[in-house]
Amino acid sequence: MNPPKERAPMPHPGPGTGPRPRVVVTESLNDAGVRRLRAAADVVFLDKSLPEARQRATLLDAEVIVSQIHPVDSGLIAAAPRLRAIAKHGVGVDNIDVAAATARGIPVLFAPGANAASVAEHTLAAALAVARRFGELDAAVRRRDFSVRQDLHQLDLEGRTIAVLGYGNTGRRVLGLAHAALGMRGIAYDRFPQQPEALPPGSRYTDSLEEALRGADVVTVHLPLTPQTRGLVGRDQLALLPRGGIVVNVGRGGVVDEYALADALRGGHLFGAAVDVFTTEPPLPDNPLLAPDLRTLLTPHVGGLGGSASVAIAHMLADDILTVLQGGTPSHVVTPDYRSPAPPAVSPTG
Known part of the structure; x- marks a missing residue:
């Protein structure tokens, strides 16, 4: 995507109109x-x-x-x-x-x-980095240890199934990239009704989280944190994934139970995980995902940057x-009805 062109400043209050905001x-x-x-x-x-x-x-x-x-x-x-x-x-x-x-x-x-394109690129790159164990291999080379080549278990993602949790702007881009680059089949999950969207060949839509997880080799999370999504992916949900799956969370930390994710990694049910968002940011020292024995790729909430x-x-x-x-009405507002005392209507997916 080409960088947006520089824009001319909008009109603004001139001298003598009062203190600058x-x-x-x-x-x-x-x-x-x-x-x-x-x-x-x-x-x-x-x-x-x-x-x-x-x-x-x-x-x-x-x-x-x-x-x-x-x-x-x-x-x-x-x-x-x-x-x-x-x-x-x-x-x-x-x-x-x-x-x-x-x-x-x-x-x-x-x-x-x-930032949908940026997050989508980060998501697919992170999934590939975990599948090919780039972090571990980089560390091995820095130790001048090439023996890891002799017994190396990596995953190929070509032709596998990716479940995209939250089929908004970012989720659609992730599924499109995964299919175009790797021929992955997709399961697009979203709990909220949407206009029908064209899905890549071999992909399908579902409003069942269980169905999405049971059929996925890779799960990417793009959901916002709301009362309905907090802890949505917990111990029981992770157990639905086929053994050897990969989880990538670029949505919000609280959507995925960090302790359950750490246990699923340590127990060998999951192959690995990439996490860009945490329940507390920066993560606290006792965050279970910081444990050195886990196959994790951790980044500081930079997917959209x-x-x-x-x-x-x-x-x-x-x-x-x-x-x-200037006293006008902005175009991109989480609560378009902010001028009246009404409950906020947060967009379900970004």
Whole structure:
């Protein structure tokens, strides 16, 4: 995918219209978006080296908060008098109290589809890396140990079956890539009704999680964290997978029971797992997936941070943030009804 072209800044308040609004970025935002925002606002990056009280004071002064994984809780939302919008750098909003924001009439912005290609590439690359044991082989070469070649068990993914849990923008791309590159057959699982989508040859759709898991050699998870999906893939569900399966979680950590996943790996039921998202980020020292005896590929929630994706997200968020600052209605809002006291309607898949 070609990188999005640079866009001209949207019109912004001129001199004499009052103090410039403040946008606080808690982690990172691509320079393409930062430049556009700085034409209309002061952009401040949260200094994580400061004590938590000082960090919170910075956030309380914000009119817009841009967050990747930093918590934006009800207490912060209630205590920030100037807050006009919260922007999620990505899709999953489990780190943001959407209900509290909606109660205050504050829109929660997000970037649906902007990083789908990046996450899909990461997903397939991670599955291949686990199947071919790249992490272990890299470590062996660094020890100058070529003896691993003599008794090496790897998996070939060509022609196997992949179950995609969450058939949204990312899930469709994963299944398309897996079929085009490796001739994999797909099982597309989603609990929510969708418009019929063309599936690759040999693939099928199901609304049964059990059916998806029983037939899969590789399972990729793309579900958001909601009360309905928390712990959705646990001990019983992992036991449904054929022995020697691979699990790739790029959705949210809480969707897959980390202790159950570690046990399934240690017991030999699963061949390996790739995990980009964790129940607590960064993972706590006692997270079971950090154990050195497990065949895991662990990455720090970077699936959606490919170069082109970062630019696309920055532009999408900048569009909506500038619109909010000008008093307009943003285009990409988790709760389109944020101006009325209604329950949030979170999109089921990203």
